[in-house]
Amino acid sequence: SHSINLAVIPGDGIGQEVVAQGLKILAAVLPQDVKLETEEYDFGAKRYHATGETLTDADLDSLKKHDAILLGAIGDPSVPSGVLERGFLLKLRFAFDHHVNLRPSKLLPGVATPLAGQPEIDFVVVREGTEGPYTGNGGVIRKGTPHEVATEVSVNTAFGVERVVRDAFARAQARPRKKLTLVHKNNVLTFAGHLWTNIFAKVGAEFPEVTTDYLHVDAATIFLVTDPARFDVIVTDNLFGDIITDLAAAVSGGIGVAASGNINPSGEFPSMFEPVHGSAPDIAGQGKADPSATVLSVALLLRHLGYEAEAVRVEEAVAVDLVERGDSVRTTDEIGDALAARVAS
Amino acid sequence: SHSINLAVIPGDGIGQEVVAQGLKILAAVLPQDVKLETEEYDFGAKRYHATGETLTDADLDSLKKHDAILLGAIGDPSVPSGVLERGFLLKLRFAFDHHVNLRPSKLLPGVATPLAGQPEIDFVVVREGTEGPYTGNGGVIRKGTPHEVATEVSVNTAFGVERVVRDAFARAQARPRKKLTLVHKNNVLTFAGHLWTNIFAKVGAEFPEVTTDYLHVDAATIFLVTDPARFDVIVTDNLFGDIITDLAAAVSGGIGVAASGNINPSGEFPSMFEPVHGSAPDIAGQGKADPSATVLSVALLLRHLGYEAEAVRVEEAVAVDLVERGDSVRTTDEIGDALAARVAS
Ligand SMILES: CC(C)[C@H](C(=O)O)[C@@H](O)C(=O)O
Ligand SMILES: CC(C)[C@H](C(=O)O)[C@@H](O)C(=O)O
Numbered sequence: 001s002h003s004i005n006l007a008v009i010p011g012d013g014i015g016q017e018v019v020a021q022g023l024k025i026l027a028a029v030l031p032q033d034v035k036l037e038t039e040e041y042d043f044g045a046k047r048y049h050a051t052g053e054t055l056t057d058a059d060l061d062s063l064k065k066h067d068a069i070l071l072g073a074i075g076d077p078s079v080p081s082g083v084l085e086r087g088f089l090l091k092l093r094f095a096f097d098h099h100v101n102l103r104p105s106k107l108l109p110g111v112a113t114p115l116a117g118q119p120e121i122d123f124v125v126v127r128e129g130t131e132g133p134y135t136g137n138g139g140v141i142r143k144g145t146p147h148e149v150a151t152e153v154s155v156n157t158a159f160g161v162e163r164v165v166r167d168a169f170a171r172a173q174a175r176p177r178k179k180l181t182l183v184h185k186n187n188v189l190t191f192a193g194h195l196w197t198n199i200f201a202k203v204g205a206e207f208p209e210v211t212t213d214y215l216h217v218d219a220a221t222i223f224l225v226t227d228p229a230r231f232d233v234i235v236t237d238n239l240f241g242d243i244i245t246d247l248a249a250a251v252s253g254g255i256g257v258a259a260s261g262n263i264n265p266s267g268e269f270p271s272m273f274e275p276v277h278g279s280a281p282d283i284a285g286q287g288k289a290d291p292s293a294t295v296l297s298v299a300l301l302l303r304h305l306g307y308e309a310e311a312v313r314v315e316e317a318v319a320v321d322l323v324e325r326g327d328s329v330r331t332t333d334e335i336g337d338a339l340a341a342r343v344a345s
Numbered sequence: 346s347h348s349i350n351l352a353v354i355p356g357d358g359i360g361q362e363v364v365a366q367g368l369k370i371l372a373a374v375l376p377q378d379v380k381l382e383t384e385e386y387d388f389g390a391k392r393y394h395a396t397g398e399t400l401t402d403a404d405l406d407s408l409k410k411h412d413a414i415l416l417g418a419i420g421d422p423s424v425p426s427g428v429l430e431r432g433f434l435l436k437l438r439f440a441f442d443h444h445v446n447l448r449p450s451k452l453l454p455g456v457a458t459p460l461a462g463q464p465e466i467d468f469v470v471v472r473e474g475t476e477g478p479y480t481g482n483g484g485v486i487r488k489g490t491p492h493e494v495a496t497e498v499s500v501n502t503a504f505g506v507e508r509v510v511r512d513a514f515a516r517a518q519a520r521p522r523k524k525l526t527l528v529h530k531n532n533v534l535t536f537a538g539h540l541w542t543n544i545f546a547k548v549g550a551e552f553p554e555v556t557t558d559y560l561h562v563d564a565a566t567i568f569l570v571t572d573p574a575r576f577d578v579i580v581t582d583n584l585f586g587d588i589i590t591d592l593a594a595a596v597s598g599g600i601g602v603a604a605s606g607n608i609n610p611s612g613e614f615p616s617m618f619e620p621v622h623g624s625a626p627d628i629a630g631q632g633k634a635d636p637s638a639t640v641l642s643v644a645l646l647l648r649h650l651g652y653e654a655e656a657v658r659v660e661e662a663v664a665v666d667l668v669e670r671g672d673s674v675r676t677t678d679e680i681g682d683a684l685a686a687r688v689a690s
Contacts, residue, residue, distance in 0.1 A: 075532075081542075096550040112569045116461040133478075133499070138536045144543070150536040154478070158493040185584070187420075187430040191483045191495040198424075198489070216592035225459045225570060225595050239530070243588060246563035250570050263398040 003035035004305060005269065007066040011281025012044040012084075014289035014332075015072025021291035021336030022070055022298045029302070029310045039066070044337055045076035050123035052328035054087030055254035060095050065284070068301050069272040072294065086136060093129050096269035098262035099160065101129035101238075103276065105292045107228075107252040110323040114251060115225060121252045126168040127241025129262055131160040132192075134238040136291060147341040156192040159196065161199045166266060168235035169207045179232035179250075180204075181213040183240055195239070215218040216227050222242055224251060249276050256289075257322065259296035271304055273297040292318050295339055310343075317342035348380035349650060352411040352615065356389040357429075359634035359677075360417025363464045366636035366681030367415055369502040370662075373685040374647070374655045383390040384411070388433055390421035399432030405440050413646050414617040417639065418624035431481060436476050441614035443607035444505065445512050446474035446583075447645065448590040448621065451596040452573075459596060460570060466597045466643050471513040472586025474607055475539075476505040479583040480677025501582070508543045512610060513580035514552045524577035525549075526558040528565045528585055541582070555619035565589055569596060601634075602667065604641035606649060616649055618642040632676035637663050640684055655688075662687035 008023065010016040023038065030036055033164050041063070048054055063069060069092075074084050092200070093101075107113055107121035108220035137153035165182075172180040182200045186193025213230075215223065217240045223230055225245050236244065250257035277291030283289060295318055303311035317339050330338070353368065355361040368383065371372050375381055386408070393399055414437075419429050438446075452458055452466035482498035510527075517525040527545045531538025542559070558575075560568065562585045568575055568637060569592050581589065594603030603621035620638030628634060640663055648656035663683050675683070 027687065032659060081532045082535040082538065090533065105531045114373045114461060115459055133497075134533055136535075137496075138499070138534075138541070140536050142503075146503050146507075148540055150533045150540040151482075152478075152499040152501075154483070154497040156495045156497075158487075158491050162491075173378065188435065188479055188584075188587075189483075189497045190427040190431060190481075191485050192497050194426065195485070196492055216489070217485040218588050221588055221592040222595040226599075238534075242530075242533075242568055243563050247566040247570065247592070250567040254571075255561050255567065292623075293449065 002033055003037065003139055004030070005067045006036065006038045007063050007069040008038050008040045009069060009071045009074075010044050011074040011279065012071040012076045012231040013045075013073055013281045013284040015044070015074070015279055017285070017287065017289050017332045018291040018294040019072040020274060021332060021339070022294040024213050024312060024336050024340045025343055026264065026298050026302075029314055030307070044074050045084065045113065048079055048084065053312070054084060055091050063096075064269060066270045068270050068305060070301060071272055071274035071297065073275065073277065075279045077281060078126040082200075090134060090136070092272065093262050096262075096272070097130060097264050098269075099128060099130045099164055099271060100261075100263040101127035101241060102261040102263055103241070103248070104259065105245075105248040108319050108322050111253045111257075113253065114240050115228075119227075120229040123228070123234060123248070124171065124192050125234045125236065125241055126164060127245060128160065128164045128206060128335050130238075131156055132238035150270045154189070154192055154239070156195050158195065160201060161196055162203060165199050165203045165235055168233055169203055169210055172210045172233040173207055175232055177232040178209055179211045179213065180232060181220075181234045183215050183216055183217050183234055183236040183244060185240070187216060192237070198242060200235070217244065221247055224248060228252070245276060256291070257292045257296060257318070259293050259300055261297065261300040263304060270300060271301075273301040273304075281339060287333060289332045291332050291336050291339075292322065295336075313343050319337055347378055348382065349375070350410070350412045351381065351383045352408050352414040353385045354388050354414060354416045354419075355385065356377055356417040356419040356624065357391075357421045357436055357584040358418055358626045358629040360389070360419070360624055361621060362630070362632065362634050362677045363636040363639040364415060364417040366677060366684070367639040369638050369681050370659060370688055371643050371647075371687045372410060374659055374688040375652070389419050390424050390429065393424055393429065399429060400436050407440075408437075410612060411615045413615050413650060415643065415646060416617055416619035418620065418622065420624045421626060424648055435479060435481070437617065438607050439618070442475060442609050443614075443617060444473060444475045445608040445610055446472035446586060446604075447606040448472060448492075448586070448593070450590075450593040450597040453664050453667050456598045456602075458598060458678055460573075464572075468573070468579060468584055468595060469516065469594070470579045470581065470590050471509060471516060472581055472590060473505065473509045473583045477583035481662060499534070499584070501540050503540065503544060506541055507548060510544050510548050510580055512576055514548055514555055516557045518552055518576040519579055522577040523554055524556045524558065526560055526565075526576060526579045527580040528560050528579055528589060530560050530562050530585070531678065532561060537582070545580075562589065566592055568645050573597070598639070598667065602637045602641060602663070604638050604645055606642065606645040608649060616646075617644040618649075633677060634677045635668065636677050636681050636684075640681075658688050
C-alpha cells in the first residue's frame, strides 16, 4: 500500500521526546509517494490520573484501524507499580495478540559495552508475548495477614508455543548462521518445560538446515556475558525473554539502542513497535534521552510493513551515527536531526 | 560441639573430584580437637540407573542425623532433564526446609571477569529456597496433542517470604554498607509482587539502619553488568535468584568460584553446601575442575557450624590462590593440595 496509517503513543517521561525523533526519521526515509498519516493517542500516566482509564474497549477499537503503532514509553512513579503495565502495555499486547516479541541485539564496532574485549554480538531474541507468567492468572488469599498466599500461574499452550517456535525457526532459517537456541528451565519447570522442548524438537524436524541448541535460562545469562557470539536466534518464554533481553541490551550497546517489535504476524491486528527502555522520568524533558532505540524500532516497523530498503537505511544511519558519535554530547533533537539527514541523503 | 558429623554426597561428573578437595581442606583447617566424621552417600545418576531411586524417605532419615551436608554435583545427560533436579536436589531442599539459599559474589583483584574495568563486586544474594515457581505445582492436560496446556504455579506465602526477607535484613544490618535490594517483577507478577513488596516494607521498618532499594529482575541483570558495585545484599524469589546468581557468578570470577549454602537457619534440619556449578560431564575425571567453588562452600559450612575463624582462613586461602595463580595450569588435586597447605599454616 502507498500509505501508512500510524497510531502514535508518545506516553510518559522521555516517550514524547524520542517518539518525535522516530517520526522525523520516518518522514525523512519514506518515498515521496507514500502518504504517512499519524494519529496521536494520550495513553499513560496523565490520562490515568485524569480519568482513571488506561486502555478502554473504545481505545482498542480505534487503535485497531491503524497499520501499526509506534510507542514511546508508558510508566510513571506517580502510578502504583503494575497499573499501567498490566492495564495498558500488557493489555494491548494480549488484545492484539502480539505473540512474537522481537528483540534484536547487535554490538557495533566502537560502541561501548560493559564487556571486555568487544565481543561479536549479533543475535535476535524471539520472546513469546501472550502466555507464560504474564497472563495475569493467579491470585491472593488472606491478603495482608500472616497467612497470605499469593500465586502466579504460568500458562503455556501447544498452540501458543508452536506458533512462536515456528516463527523463530523461520527467522533462523533466513539468517546466514541458521542457529536457534531454546532458552527455558525445563529441569525445574518440567510441565511447561516438556511442552516447549517437545514442540521445539517437533518443529525443528521441519527445518533440517537449522542447528538447534538448548540452554537453561540461568546458563544463558552466563553465556550472554562470556560468549555472546554463540547466539544467532533465541526463542523463549515471555518472562525469560523479558529478563535476557534486558541483559542482551546491556551488553550490546545499552538500553539506549535496544529496539523491539510486538508483532502479530497474521496482520489481523496492528503490530506495535517500542524501545525497550522505559520512561526514564529522571531525565525526562531535558533533551538527554538517546532516540536511537526508538529509531531502530521504526526500522522494525518499516520492515514489518514491507519497506525493507528503508528499514536497512534507517539501521545503517543509526549504526554510522553510533560509531561516529564518540564522546560528543548532543541533545535528543540533535541526534534525531542527524539521523534524519542521513536517511534522507 | 567438638565434633562434626558430615554427610558427603560427591554425586555425578566432577562432583567426586571437587568434593575430595573440599574434605582435604576441611581436615586441614579444623582444630586438632575437633573430631570430623564423614559418611558418604551414593546419590546421583549411577544409583538412579541401578535402582530407579533418587532420594527415598529412608535416605532423608539417614541424612537428617548429620550436622551438615557437603554436595558436589548431581546431574548427568543420561538421565532425562528434571528427574534428578526435582527428584533429588529440590526434594532435599524442600524436605530439609532450606529456605535461605545463600550465594555470595566477590570479585578479587586480579581475577578474570568478562566485564571491562575490573569493577568492585562484593555482594551476597539471599535466594528464597522453598517456594515460588520451584514448588512443582502445576500440571498438564491433553499432553502431546495440539491442545496441550501446561501450567506452572508460583506459590508465595507471607510465612515463607517474611522469614527469608528477615534473614536478608539481618545480614545487611551486619555488613558495613547495610544495603538491601529486593529483586522481583512486581509490575507484572502483581499478586506475588505485592506480597514481597509489602513484607519487605514491613520488615524494613524494624531495620532503620538498612538502606533499601527495589529493582525489577530485568533491570537487575543490567546493573549486574554495568554497575555491580551498587549491590550489597540482594533478597529475591527462588527463580529470580537462580537466574541472577548464575549471572553474578559469571561476572565475579566465574562459576568455578561460586559457592552456595542451602540453609535451614533454625537448625531443625542439616544445611547443605554445594558449588553453584553443575556436574560438568564434559570435563569429568580429567582433573581439570576448579575445586575453589567447593572449597568456598566448605567455608560457608564452617561458618554455619560456628567455626568463623576457620571459615575466614579458608576464604583467605582461596583468595590468595586465585590472585597468585595467574595463567598456571594445575590439576584439581594440585589446587586442593595448595589450598590445604595454606589453611594449615
Ligand atoms: C514494563 C514491563 C511490563 C515490560 C515487560 O515486562 O514486558 C518491559 O519490561 C518490557 O520488557 O517490555
Ligand atoms: C540444578 C537446578 C535444579 C538448580 C536450581 O535451579 O536451583 C541449579 O541451577 C542451582 O542454581 O542450584
